[in-house]
Amino acid sequence: MNDRRRPTLEMVARRAGVGRGTVSRVINGSDQVSEATRVSVMDAVTALGYVPNRAARSLVTQRTDTVALVVSEPEDRLFAQPFFAEIVRGATAELSDRGLQLMLTSAGSESEHERLGDYLSGRHVDGVLAVSLHRDSVLPDTLAASGVPCVIGGRPLGMRHTPLHLVDIDNVGGAHTATRHLIDTGRTRVASLTGPQDMVAGVDRLRGYRKALAESGRDDELIAAGDFGYDSGVAAMRALIEADPHLDGVFVASDLMALAALRTLRSLGRRVPDDVAVVGYDDVPFSEHAEPPLTTIHQPAERMGREMARVLIDRVLSGGTGATEVVLATHLVIRESA
Amino acid sequence: MNDRRRPTLEMVARRAGVGRGTVSRVINGSDQVSEATRVSVMDAVTALGYVPNRAARSLVTQRTDTVALVVSEPEDRLFAQPFFAEIVRGATAELSDRGLQLMLTSAGSESEHERLGDYLSGRHVDGVLAVSLHRDSVLPDTLAASGVPCVIGGRPLGMRHTPLHLVDIDNVGGAHTATRHLIDTGRTRVASLTGPQDMVAGVDRLRGYRKALAESGRDDELIAAGDFGYDSGVAAMRALIEADPHLDGVFVASDLMALAALRTLRSLGRRVPDDVAVVGYDDVPFSEHAEPPLTTIHQPAERMGREMARVLIDRVLSGGTGATEVVLATHLVIRESA
DNA sequence: CGATCTCTTGGGAGCGCTCCCAAACAGTGG
DNA sequence: CCACTGTTTGGGAGCGCTCCCAAGAGATCG
Numbered sequence: 174m175n176d177r178r179r180p181t182l183e184m185v186a187r188r189a190g191v192g193r194g195t196v197s198r199v200i201n202g203s204d205q206v207s208e209a210t211r212v213s214v215m216d217a218v219t220a221l222g223y224v225p226n227r228a229a230r231s232l233v234t235q236r237t238d239t240v241a242l243v244v245s246e247p248e249d250r251l252f253a254q255p256f257f258a259e260i261v262r263g264a265t266a267e268l269s270d271r272g273l274q275l276m277l278t279s280a281g282s283e284s285e286h287e288r289l290g291d292y293l294s295g296r297h298v299d300g301v302l303a304v305s306l307h308r309d310s311v312l313p314d315t316l317a318a319s320g321v322p323c324v325i326g327g328r329p330l331g332m333r334h335t336p337l338h339l340v341d342i343d344n345v346g347g348a349h350t351a352t353r354h355l356i357d358t359g360r361t362r363v364a365s366l367t368g369p370q371d372m373v374a375g376v377d378r379l380r381g382y383r384k385a386l387a388e389s390g391r392d393d394e395l396i397a398a399g400d401f402g403y404d405s406g407v408a409a410m411r412a413l414i415e416a417d418p419h420l421d422g423v424f425v426a427s428d429l430m431a432l433a434a435l436r437t438l439r440s441l442g443r444r445v446p447d448d449v450a451v452v453g454y455d456d457v458p459f460s461e462h463a464e465p466p467l468t469t470i471h472q473p474a475e476r477m478g479r480e481m482a483r484v485l486i487d488r489v490l491s492g493g494t495g496a497t498e499v500v501l502a503t504h505l506v507i508r509e510s511a
Numbered sequence: 512m513n514d515r516r517r518p519t520l521e522m523v524a525r526r527a528g529v530g531r532g533t534v535s536r537v538i539n540g541s542d543q544v545s546e547a548t549r550v551s552v553m554d555a556v557t558a559l560g561y562v563p564n565r566a567a568r569s570l571v572t573q574r575t576d577t578v579a580l581v582v583s584e585p586e587d588r589l590f591a592q593p594f595f596a597e598i599v600r601g602a603t604a605e606l607s608d609r610g611l612q613l614m615l616t617s618a619g620s621e622s623e624h625e626r627l628g629d630y631l632s633g634r635h636v637d638g639v640l641a642v643s644l645h646r647d648s649v650l651p652d653t654l655a656a657s658g659v660p661c662v663i664g665g666r667p668l669g670m671r672h673t674p675l676h677l678v679d680i681d682n683v684g685g686a687h688t689a690t691r692h693l694i695d696t697g698r699t700r701v702a703s704l705t706g707p708q709d710m711v712a713g714v715d716r717l718r719g720y721r722k723a724l725a726e727s728g729r730d731d732e733l734i735a736a737g738d739f740g741y742d743s744g745v746a747a748m749r750a751l752i753e754a755d756p757h758l759d760g761v762f763v764a765s766d767l768m769a770l771a772a773l774r775t776l777r778s779l780g781r782r783v784p785d786d787v788a789v790v791g792y793d794d795v796p797f798s799e800h801a802e803p804p805l806t807t808i809h810q811p812a813e814r815m816g817r818e819m820a821r822v823l824i825d826r827v828l829s830g831g832t833g834a835t836e837v838v839l840a841t842h843l844v845i846r847e848s849a
Numbered sequence: 850c851g852a853t854c855t856c857t858t859g860g861g862a863g864c865g866c867t868c869c870c871a872a873a874c875a876g877t878g879g
Numbered sequence: 880c881c882a883c884t885g886t887t888t889g890g891g892a893g894c895g896c897t898c899c900c901a902a903g904a905g906a907t908c909g
Contacts, residue, residue, distance in 0.1 A: 179633060181864095182866060182867095183865075183866095186889095192889035193867090194868085194869090194889060194890065195889075197866070198887095201867085205887065206888090207887065224629070224630070224632070224633030225633075225866075226570070226633075226864090227566075227635050228565075228566045228567075228575065228864085229866040229894090230867075231566035231866090232566045232864090232866070232895065232896085233865090233866055234866085235894080237565075242615075257596060262617070266617070269616070274616075276577075276614055276615075277615050278603070278607070292562065294562070296517055296562075432797070433800070436802065457796075457797075458797075462767075462771070464774065519895055519896085520896060521895075521896095524859095529859080530860060531860065531895095531896085531897090532858070532859060532897085532898085533858060535898090539897085544857075544858090548857080564894090564896070566894085566895080567864090567895035567897090569896090570864045570866085571895090571896055571898075572864090573864080
């Protein structure tokens with residue numbers, strides 16, 4: 174086992190007393206091989222501990238069995254840690270089920286994005302999974318131009334001209350569900366603490382809130398903008414209470430802001446959920462330990478990773494044209510804050 | 512740009528009017544090339560958008576320029592999200608600086624570990640980075656047997672016989688610093704809420720606490736065991752206060768438990784930090800927003816990823832023997848709880 | 850001025866694999 | 880008994896690259 178050189182196809186063939194082609198056929202599961210030879214080849218394979226050389230195979234098949242996952246660093250801070258980690262986990266799982274490798278790459282700046290695009294166009298990978306693309310990223314176009322399949326995770330702000338494959342989480346739907354829950358549990362003055370309006374998540378969650386309001390025949394919208402961060406949540410919650418001291422429900426577009434809202438409400442003498450019900454968004458790890466435990470929207474991040482991989486594989490394999498768009502549903506985790 | 516086939520070395524050579532060998536020399540930065548030819552080759556490279564074919568190169572050099580990062584899934588839940596994510600980020604950064612790829616693999620069960628070991632032994636990667644290995648993982652041995660360099664992140668419980676390269680975070684030191692801070696700021700009855708004693712982090716953090724106590728000439732150790740989780744923190748904190756109602760400082764072995772301790776203390780009528788000072792461990796994202804903001808130990812997770820990659824590269828390149836052991840220092844983040 | 854040395858350069862060999870063509874073989878039917 | 884079919888097999892060609900040897904081009908020197 175200590176040889177510097179691994180056994181080759183040729184060696185297996187010699188040992189099994191057959192030709193190279195036959196061994197190759199066995200390895201790749203062709204049915205054009207008699208059972209007897211198949212067995213003796215397999216014996217030789219195990220005896221020698223043969224493992225196919227990926228590089229050699231790639232060279233001739235022009236496939237690498239490798240998929241790149243591109244992460245745009247700066248965003249990943251915003252996107253909160255667990256979310257990203259779960260996407261990676263999901264993608265890894267799905268890919269390895271199908272015998273593919275995941276290659277992780279990150280590109281912060283747009284210049285790194287371009288460099289990466291060039292690299293990926295070089296057919297070093299069979300496909301690309303891109304998460305949280307910047308608004309003006311050229312990546313999808315670069316890849317499309319050189320025919321490298323690409324699946325985007327999370328709808329980017331400026332919609333691209335190139336038809337692309339997209340797996341998204343239903344922000345509108347999530348916000349709608351959250352707001353709806355507030356309304357359905359009898360809250361009559363439901364405000365929203367929104368996210369930044371230059372981010373898809375911020376915009377869409379606000380849309381979901383409005384939609385739910387409209388559906389129940391209201392137009393008493395009451396909103397205050399935050400940036401998804403804790404501190405902005407404190408300020409925005411104050412503003413909301415000031416604007417309407419009698420509000421009894423608030424949909425907060427991120428858990429971090431919701432946690433801030435919880436505390437601010439308490440400091441303003443409101444009891445949660447008795448006086449004001451709060452629903453957050455993200456289901457960050459700490460939410461279940463908040464005071465009171467936070468009712469929130471959970472995002473299927475792992476599922477998103479899996480789905481991205483699945484869409485990619487189905488594209489790579491079948492070479493289909495046109496754009497796929499998968500939208501994943503969120504679900505409401507009911508705890509005590511609403 | 513839309514060709515199915517990428518330009519090859521050969522094509523670049525023809526276009527530049529030189530031989531294959533010369534182009535190869537230019538690409539690989541050999542200095543055995545005259546400036547004039549170097550320039551004309553580079554021109555041809557950019558004109559054609561040539562990118563070297565990795566598979567072809569690997570085939571002849573016997574190197575893959577790829578490093579695998581192995582994560583043991585079940586643990587990663589314990590290890591908390593951000594910690595793992597940051598290791599990945601650090602490793603990716605360092606590797607890509609050196610022109611290497613990171614291949615992410617995960618293996619939950621021990622059987623998956625074995626399968627993975629076999630795969631990795633097949634010289635598909637130049638080296639392996641393994642995080643949070645199980646106690647009895649055979650991975651290091653398998654890899655060592657087939658000569659694949661491997662660096663472990665985080666000291667595993669049962670020390671292996673194979674000499675190995677290790678990058679660890681100084682849990683003892685961190686706990687020592689934390690406890691020390693409590694003592695130095697005048698706390699006289701310092702307890703500890705420990706982690707599970709079947710995990711290195713749990714054991715070492717307790718050792719650090721004891722060491723600090725001993726150094727200041729005390730033996731009034733007061734501990735209660737938790738499992739790093741929130742709920743266990745509540746129970747353990749209660750037990751501690753019951754055991755010594757007058758304790759005025761507590762070092763908690765995880766932030767999640769510390770957050771629980773904070774709330775428990777408050778509910779028992781203790782003010783933090785006035786009556787009891789609390790220092791946590793981990794510096795999870797929410798800690799800065801705790802009430803009061805939690806003083807805690809920050810772990811250099813990203814640095815750990817980087818360091819692991821660096822150690823690996825220095826091993827791979829120089830083929831040195833013997834074991835390396837790098838221990839990274841933590842640092843105390845002083846907020847308001849202590 | 851030819852011999853010698855150094856700096857460049859071209860290109861054959863070969864890395865380990867898959868693809869594919871042709872050969873070998875075993876039946877089948879006329 | 881001879882085409883003819885269908886199954887199984889062997890092995891040449893070639894994927895794109897690096898390695899390395901030998902040859903060409905100058906430069907230097909006796």
